Amino acid sequence: MPIDIRSRIPAASTQPATGEDQALANYLDFYLNRRRGFEPEVIVRAARDQELLGFDSSLFPQYATRAAVWPVVGWALAHTTRLKLVAAHRIGVQEPAIAARTLATLDRLSDGRINVHVLQGRGDEDLQRDGVFISKEEGYERSHEYLDIFVNTLTATEPFSYHGKHYRIEESRSDVRPVQAPYPLLSIPGTSDQGVELAVRYADVHTVPTATPELAAQGIARTRAAAERLGRTRPIGFWGDANIVLAETDDKAWELAHRIGDAVAAVKGEAQEHQYVHGDAYARDVTNEGPVWYARLNRLSGHGYTLVGSPATLANYLLGLYRLGINIITLGGIGQAYTKDGVLLDPAGEHGLLRQLIALLHEGALAIDQEQDLRAAA
Amino acid sequence: MPIDIRGRIPFTGKHPLSDTAIGRYASFFIQPPSPTTADAHTIVRAAREQERLGYDSSLIPQNSTRPDVWACTGWALAATKRLKLVAAHRIGLQAPTLAARTLATLDRLSGGRQQVHILQGRTDADMRRDGDFLDLSDRYRRAEEYVRIFKQTLTSPEPFDFEGDFYRVKGAFSEIKPVQSPHPVLHFPGGSEAGQHLAARHADAWAVNGTTVDEVRGAIQGIQGIALQHYGRRLERFWTGGFNLILADTEQSAWDRAEQIADEVEGFIAAGRAQAPINTRSSAGAPPRPDREGESLYFRLATLTGHGPSLVGTPDSVARALLAYYDVGVTTVTLGGLCEYHSFDGHDLITHDDKDLLAKLIATLRRGVAQRDAARLRDDAAKPAAEAA
Numbered sequence: 203m204p205i206d207i208r209s210r211i212p213a214a215s216t217q218p219a220t221g222e223d224q225a226l227a228n229y230l231d232f233y234l235n236r237r238r239g240f241e242p243e244v245i246v247r248a249a250r251d252q253e254l255l256g257f258d259s260s261l262f263p264q265y266a267t268r269a270a271v272w273p274v275v276g277w278a279l280a281h282t283t284r285l286k287l288v289a290a291h292r293i294g295v296q297e298p299a300i301a302a303r304t305l306a307t308l309d310r311l312s313d314g315r316i317n318v319h320v321l322q323g324r325g326d327e328d329l330q331r332d333g334v335f336i337s338k339e340e341g342y343e344r345s346h347e348y349l350d351i352f353v354n355t356l357t358a359t360e361p362f363s364y365h366g367k368h369y370r371i372e373e374s375r376s377d378v379r380p381v382q383a384p385y386p387l388l389s390i391p392g393t394s395d396q397g398v399e400l401a402v403r404y405a406d407v408h409t410v411p412t413a414t415p416e417l418a419a420q421g422i423a424r425t426r427a428a429a430e431r432l433g434r435t436r437p438i439g440f441w442g443d444a445n446i447v448l449a450e451t452d453d454k455a456w457e458l459a460h461r462i463g464d465a466v467a468a469v470k471g472e473a474q475e476h477q478y479v480h481g482d483a484y485a486r487d488v489t490n491e492g493p494v495w496y497a498r499l500n501r502l503s504g505h506g507y508t509l510v511g512s513p514a515t516l517a518n519y520l521l522g523l524y525r526l527g528i529n530i531i532t533l534g535g536i537g538q539a540y541t542k543d544g545v546l547l548d549p550a551g552e553h554g555l556l557r558q559l560i561a562l563l564h565e566g567a568l569a570i571d572q573e574q575d576l577r578a579a580a
Numbered sequence: 581m582p583i584d585i586r587g588r589i590p591f592t593g594k595h596p597l598s599d600t601a602i603g604r605y606a607s608f609f610i611q612p613p614s615p616t617t618a619d620a621h622t623i624v625r626a627a628r629e630q631e632r633l634g635y636d637s638s639l640i641p642q643n644s645t646r647p648d649v650w651a652c653t654g655w656a657l658a659a660t661k662r663l664k665l666v667a668a669h670r671i672g673l674q675a676p677t678l679a680a681r682t683l684a685t686l687d688r689l690s691g692g693r694q695q696v697h698i699l700q701g702r703t704d705a706d707m708r709r710d711g712d713f714l715d716l717s718d719r720y721r722r723a724e725e726y727v728r729i730f731k732q733t734l735t736s737p738e739p740f741d742f743e744g745d746f747y748r749v750k751g752a753f754s755e756i757k758p759v760q761s762p763h764p765v766l767h768f769p770g771g772s773e774a775g776q777h778l779a780a781r782h783a784d785a786w787a788v789n790g791t792t793v794d795e796v797r798g799a800i801q802g803i804q805g806i807a808l809q810h811y812g813r814r815l816e817r818f819w820t821g822g823f824n825l826i827l828a829d830t831e832q833s834a835w836d837r838a839e840q841i842a843d844e845v846e847g848f849i850a851a852g853r854a855q856a857p858i859n860t861r862s863s864a865g866a867p868p869r870p871d872r873e874g875e876s877l878y879f880r881l882a883t884l885t886g887h888g889p890s891l892v893g894t895p896d897s898v899a900r901a902l903l904a905y906y907d908v909g910v911t912t913v914t915l916g917g918l919c920e921y922h923s924f925d926g927h928d929l930i931t932h933d934d935k936d937l938l939a940k941l942i943a944t945l946r947r948g949v950a951q952r953d954a955a956r957l958r959d960d961a962a963k964p965a966a967e968a969a
Contacts, residue, residue: 245689273650273651306647333747
């Protein structure tokens with residue numbers, strides 16, 4: 203699969219910094235979850251900027267107390283022409299046929315630019331706010347049924363019925379079909395055994411760590427082994443999520459990263475350990491840091507892997523992950539500071555650095571693809 | 581109150597039945613069988629055209645096999661600045677908290693232009709296609725819980741719990757509140773007794789169960805009676821949902837056209853080229869309507885195709901007919917048909933003259949409403965003085 207450089211769609215606005223320098227403030231807003239509110243101008247401006255910067259796709263995450271995902275993804279799609287949008291979608295909150303038809307409709311309207319990231323949920327509290335009370339075990343059982351109906355709704359050419367333990371439908375059909383064939387890219391995260399199995403059975407893409415090449419390779423190998431065990435023949439893609447601290451040189455980037463770490467520690471206390479690090483079990487276990495991975499910041503903030511460096515260093519590192527098989531890479535935590543009117547706050551030139559990094563990644567990936575094609579032909 | 585002039589947004593363009601003017605007019609009423617996909621160009625074009633013509637709002641209806649309504653209203657809202665969109669939304673297919681957040685999100689994205697029409701679902705088969713097997717007798721009990729949670733999510737300043745027979749939530753809360761205050765206009769239909777009680781309890785706007793002026797007057801009085809007696813409230817808005825327009829410069833040409841369209845449609849159906857009526861009205865057992873009733877109502881096309889009734893005439897005569905509804909309490913009127921003539925390949929199937937007639941009708945109707953509102957204000961102002969005298 204070709205490389206896909208991914209961002210995230212912000213909806214909250216940023217107040218211009220008073221006192222702190224804006225560059226540091228931008229990172230702290232992210233790591234301390236300081237941004238609040240919901241501004242349509244931010245969504246539109248950010249989506250368009252991401253498109254211009256060269257991002258291939260962008261995710262809008264879900265929270266049970268915040269904006270519904272499908273409408274925001276639709277809004278971003280309506281205001282862009284090339285960017286793909288990724289809708290985070292929890293199982294169990296809608297009938298699967300309804301969710302599938304929503305996905306197909308947005309794919310039609312956008313001429314084939316939506317992906318879906320299918321989740322168990324952000325924990326019990328989040329699910330219960332929307333009326334979902336189910337054990338983890340039963341949840342996975344239900345997820346299999348949900349995805350059976352979901353995929354069928356997207357692809358069936360005849361009406362179909364389904365009588366499961368959790369879901370039942372009769373003579374279901376959808377007049378609206380997606381543009382992407384057979385259906386939009388479907389990713390599933392999860393490091394538990396059931397999560398990996400669900401991904402292997404239904405997903406085009408599974409998620410793996412980006413912290414170090416070893417962790418990435420481990421994640422990939424585990425998924426591939428499960429795929430073989432469960433008899434899956436078509437290849438599975440991989441998506442690695444990262445938050446980056448970016449500067450012109452590695453030294454400047456690490457200096458900035460340590461200032462961020464110190465500032466977060468000052469607010470939260472150094473000993474703070476987060477239970478839920480972006481839903482991923484790996485970060486808690488590993489004590490070494492990698493060549494670009496700043497683990498301290500993840501432990502302090504609860505956010506996903508932070509990678510630090512210059513555009514060249516990070517491009518090099520991430521292309522290494524691309525060679526391993528991670529073709530979707532999120533570059534998060536940066537470039538998302540907009541006032542509520544959609545004005546970008548970027549005194550340190552984050553956008554310029556991002557543009558450079560993305561260009562290096564696209565060029566590098568192309569070279570790797572060509573190299574691999576030549577080798578395959580030989 | 582200022583009248584809300586409402587259109588409908590089609591999901592896809594139409595195929596003209598034949599290469600004649602009548603064939604093009606007839607294409608709104610009947611189409612060759614084909615799946616209803618979602619066509620962005622048609623949706624955007626229809627929304628922008630209606631905004632330009634002076635419509636206040638537009639409905640996107642629903643059916644279980646068709647494109648998702650929220651996705652389409654969002655797309656139409658993104659393409660417009662002033663038009664309100666009304667999403668037909670079925671109870672029972674998702675968490676009411678999520679549905680409420682969807683409404684609030686679209687209202688915020690659009691600057692306060694999203695509304696909702698809250699439905700049970702057309703037929704049992706339709707419901708089962710989407711996974712809803714609940715008995716009719718339970719549906720209204722479920723609807724009551726759904727609507728209460730839905731409204732609470734839109735307005736509650738704090739997280740809340742709810743424990744009912746059909747729904748349970750814990751810590752439900754939306755940080756995203758709608759722009760429209762306290763929430764967007766909630767429309768409800770309601771023909772059955774249970775439906776009318778649900779509307780009487782919760783509706784801001786009621787889709788009136790009646791077609792002629794007399795039927796509409798009676799229906800409005802009926803539901804206001806229920807609302808007042810049982811729930812201590814009054815409904816504010818009344819919506820006649822179904823008129824399709826056939827307009828011309830003279831009465832004669834308008835009626836000629838209506839009959840010619842109906843003949844064309846009849847021929848198309850007889851030749852086996854049409855798909856089944858799209859809106860099977862729940863009027864099974866009701867006596868068939870005569871072809872014409874009163875000055876402007878025309879039922880032949882409705883009988884043939886399952887569409888709502890047609891209003892036929894000149895902008896002046898049709899405006900007069902519509903004002904008669906306003907006089908008995910209607911606040912929102914759908915003027916369909918003429919606003920939905922977009923072909924599958926991006927053109928219009930009606931002429932500029934037709935659009936001018938439609939714009940003229942809308943202007944005439946607004947003038948008539950404004951005159952009546954002004955007269956009412958004068959009468960209200962005169963009353964205390966008259967009583968004191």
